[in-house]
Amino acid sequence: MTEFTQGVCHDGAAILKDGEPMTIEEILKALRVGDREATGFQAMCEAWERLEQIVGFDTGSRRVATTLNAVEQITKGLSFHRMRLANVTRQQEWPGYDQTDTTFKALEVCGEAGELAEAVKKMVRAERGIAGSTAKLEAVADELGDVIISADLLAAHLGIDLASAVAKKFDKTSVKYGLETRLGAAEEEPEA
Secondary structure, three states: OOOEEEEEEOOEEEEEEOOEEOOHHHHHHHHHHOOOOOHHHHHHHHHHHHHHHHHOOOOOOOOHHHHHHHHHHHHOOOOHHHHHHHHHHHHHHOOOHHHOOHHHHHHHHHHHHHHHHHHHHHHHHHHHOOOOOOOOHHHHHHHHHHHHHHHHHHHHHHOOOHHHHHHHHHHHHHHHOOOOOOOOOOOOOOOO
8 A cells, every 4th residue: 555654855845655755746646636535645635734734834624726736835935956056047147256266155154144143133132122223033034045045155166965965964963863853865956
């Protein structure tokens, strides 16, 4: 009998069929043409519901159309691969990009991390009523985005697959501290 479960693969949530991640196409096909009374189909819907709880996605029911919509929304989300393609493409448009090297890119990551710390400090200042300039969560989110973008540019420059690096480090830390949650080794994504 086919077993459907939920899991995390690469840089996103996944439905697993007998332990192997299903492609979005396979999920959509099963939802569109699957025998909605079959045990396997029900198990896949139940796995999807458990996945919704884990990743905070709420369709509110097991209706196929709603579940299809949720699957399609997740597939349109950001991935490490999409970010890398856009990042490298935009970088080539950036005046002076050809003058950047490893040192410059590493300093860029540090600078963005400093700006993130400053935004957090200003947000905490506002929360505690301390005099001085303040910031909101939106500013922290913007700076956090800059840290991720600059880290990806450094990784691209060094030939590091960021999705694999994050998954490996996440799992290594889980093993080190005896935690059960794992991302699983991310498969190599095509480089831009």
